Amino acid sequence: xxxxxxxxxxxxxxxxxxxxxxxxxxxxxxxxxxxxxxxxxxxxxxxxxxxxxxxxxxxxxxxxxxxxxxxxxxxxxxxxxxxxxxxxxxxxxxxxxxxxxxxxxxxxxxxxxxxxxxxxxxxxxxxxxxxxxxxxxxxxxxxxxxxxxxxxxxxxxxxxxxxxxxxxxxxxxxxxxxxxxxxxxxxxxxxxxxxxxxxxxxxxxxxxxxxxxxxxxxxxxxxxxxxxxxxxxxxxxxxxxxxxxxxxxxxxxxxxxxxxxxxxxxxxxxxxxxxxxxxxxxxxxxxxxxxxxxxxxxxxxxxxxxxxxxxxxxxxxxxxxxxxxxxxxxxxxxxxxxxxxxxxxxxxxxxxxxxxxxxxxxxxxxxxxxxxxxxxxxxxxxxxxxxxxxxxxxxxxxxxxxxxxxxxxxxxxxxxxxxxxxxxxxxxxxxxxxxxxxxxxxxxxxxxxxxxxxxxxxxxxxxxxxxxxxxxxxxxxxxxxxxxxxxxxx
Amino acid sequence: xxxxxxxxxxxxxxxxxxxxxxxxxxxxxxxxxxxxxxxxxxxxxxxxxxxxxxxxxxxxxxxxxxxxxxxxxxxxxxxxxxxxxxxxxxxxxxxxxxxxxxxxxxxxxxxxxxxxxxxxxxxxxxxxxxxxxxxxxxxxxxxxxxxxxxxxxxxxxxxxxxxxxxxxxxxxxxxxxxxxxxxxxxxxxxxxxxxxxxxxxxxxxxxxxxxxxxxxxxxxxxxxxxxxxxx
Numbered sequence: 007x008x009x010x011x012x013x014x015x016x017x018x019x020x021x022x023x024x025x026x027x028x029x030x031x032x033x034x035x036x037x038x039x040x041x042x043x044x045x046x047x048x049x050x051x052x053x054x055x056x057x058x059x060x061x062x063x064x065x066x067x068x069x070x071x072x073x074x075x076x077x078x079x080x081x082x083x084x085x086x087x088x089x090x091x092x093x094x095x096x097x098x099x100x101x102x103x104x105x106x107x108x109x110x111x112x113x114x115x116x117x118x119x120x121x122x123x124x125x126x127x128x129x130x131x132x133x134x135x136x137x138x139x140x141x142x143x144x145x146x147x148x149x150x151x152x153x154x155x156x157x158x159x160x161x162x163x164x165x166x167x168x169x170x171x172x173x174x175x176x177x178x179x180x181x182x183x184x185x186x187x188x189x190x191x192x193x194x195x196x197x198x199x200x201x202x203x204x205x206x207x208x209x210x211x212x213x214x215x216x217x218x219x220x221x222x223x224x225x226x227x228x229x230x231x232x233x234x235x236x237x238x239x240x241x242x243x244x245x246x247x248x249x250x251x252x253x254x255x256x257x258x259x260x261x262x263x264x265x266x267x268x269x270x271x272x273x274x275x276x277x278x279x280x281x282x283x284x285x286x287x288x289x290x291x292x293x294x295x296x297x298x299x300x301x302x303x304x305x306x307x308x309x310x311x312x313x314x315x316x317x318x319x320x321x322x323x324x325x326x327x328x329x330x331x332x333x334x335x336x337x338x339x340x341x342x343x344x345x346x347x348x349x350x351x352x353x354x355x356x357x358x359x360x361x362x363x364x365x366x367x368x369x370x371x372x373x374x375x376x377x378x379x380x381x382x383x384x385x386x387x388x389x390x391x392x393x394x395x396x397x398x399x400x401x402x403x404x405x406x407x408x409x410x411x412x413x414x415x416x417x418x419x420x421x422x423x424x425x426x427x428x429x430x431x432x433x434x435x436x437x438x439x440x441x442x443x444x445x446x447x448x449x450x451x452x453x454x455x456x457x458x459x460x461x462x463x464x465x466x467x468x469x470x471x472x473x474x475x476x477x478x479x480x481x482x483x484x485x486x487x488x489x490x491x492x493x494x495x496x
Numbered sequence: 497x498x499x500x501x502x503x504x505x506x507x508x509x510x511x512x513x514x515x516x517x518x519x520x521x522x523x524x525x526x527x528x529x530x531x532x533x534x535x536x537x538x539x540x541x542x543x544x545x546x547x548x549x550x551x552x553x554x555x556x557x558x559x560x561x562x563x564x565x566x567x568x569x570x571x572x573x574x575x576x577x578x579x580x581x582x583x584x585x586x587x588x589x590x591x592x593x594x595x596x597x598x599x600x601x602x603x604x605x606x607x608x609x610x611x612x613x614x615x616x617x618x619x620x621x622x623x624x625x626x627x628x629x630x631x632x633x634x635x636x637x638x639x640x641x642x643x644x645x646x647x648x649x650x651x652x653x654x655x656x657x658x659x660x661x662x663x664x665x666x667x668x669x670x671x672x673x674x675x676x677x678x679x680x681x682x683x684x685x686x687x688x689x690x691x692x693x694x695x696x697x698x699x700x701x702x703x704x705x706x707x708x709x710x711x712x713x714x715x716x717x718x719x720x721x722x723x724x725x726x727x
Contacts, residue, residue, distance in 0.1 A: 010600050248625045250585045264595040267588075268581070275583040275625065339579040342544045343596045344568040411583065492576075 261349030289320025314386030527696030597645025
């Protein structure tokens, strides 16, 4: 039976629209995958020597100290991004298959998730280096087994806790509180947890704790799903109470208002689009890595501008990238109505501008790091509004990935959205302002660098109508292809 | 009103639709019948410029559909649920369509009131998003939305499917009313011969993409069609 299920998965994977792209793209994707694998491999190997040579600490002890945060972060990421495929098992319910087989299959599928494998890229090379450097082989292997068990504990925890949005916030709060307390030497949670993680290596029996925990969790999850394997319980989709919202104040903006109303409802009422708001919040804090002088290689003008673009550009990148795909579910409707493309585009553009402006104001806490830092962010925002908003909409016109509004999966740039044209258009979004800033910074002075980037942004602003016309033409020429692509559900 | 010339659609060497000549007059109530795969939806998709014809052209109200967009303000259609916006409430959806068709809230409200019976109290003020409605109720929303903004051409693909018997009866009444208006051309496709015969004054039967029958409805039409399809 499992063999048949695997066949289904295999077909689902290879018959998806993304796979029928051309050969060059596939090769590029493979290279991309190899590249990231290598980076993780080197991180795993490099981490050992970096900690040993640079910090003169025992690498294993240091890693063990931070593992608690590592696993908490992993859980947060999973709650946010990893979705369990319960919907796909609906058609299996009425077939003569035992319920336990179906549940085992659904749970087994999550075991193969990327979210579990990604950890191997770091831990496997790290463990190998440990052994090569003379650490106790049995200890390392038991440590490794323990950690892998914990990875899967997170996997099943996520399944049990799935669909509870507030948990996500609770865990983030927990990490923030623990981190702050540790930073100010109030309470160091790692003192207690590192004993456990170190114990995985030091003793011959502690590794049994995570392993048993994993077995117990699997049993609990299994029973939970088996009991709830009905359309109106475990497999039901939540229906929220709907309220008609008119937003009559938007009527004064004419056609733009018509579309703005819909776009606001789109973002408010769908899981997937709500994540764009979360993302803009995350991006808002991304700059801390660069401006708090924590990482040396990030502390240079080019990287500062890079961060400046990102701090206010979270919404722009995550939302703009999928215009018009947000409307993919009802694209035939849009194409048979007399849609004024200008109004349609302007609505999305205004949303991006408003979000960027709000982020800029919200980012004012960066003033703590000095006025120059905040100016970089403001200039980044100007560039975002003037140039990037156009580029991202233009790139979106070539993105033919239908967006499944119901799931939050794939918020971090879906692999299916990978597209040579989109990528080429993406490059100037970040590289151009970095180069312009660096040129001004080094050749004349930092202020000139900022002024040049801001000027580019304002110049881009002037081209708005030209770009909108171009996008409109793309929408028209790509119409049939887009309709065809959107027909396939994500 | 609507002319199709040398129209054909081919997918990978298989011709799914081939209509040499078809003319639909203004005010006609046009029924399209045929088995699965006969080309009904393909024809409507071509008429709405959702797919490209392999050869030939369709002209709607003097505008060639794949060259001009002017036909869009005269034409309203509901083919399937991809014509609905799932995250809106029915009211929001109707007003949105109204906005696009130059109708204000009062116009839309008046129209909705007229079709209150058709909704059977299940659509308006239901505190539900369209995506959470049953298929039948979704269809009701889609059908009524096509009537917003006094379109000249109304295209409905399988409007009777998924509807309960009472609603089917009411829908027939609505379509007949529309058909009585000499300004409005109604195009309906269906598997159901009886329904189609009742609401249409001209019926075209498609088989494997070609027109095999083109008849003005009379008392013998149903029998003739039944004989044809009973193979």
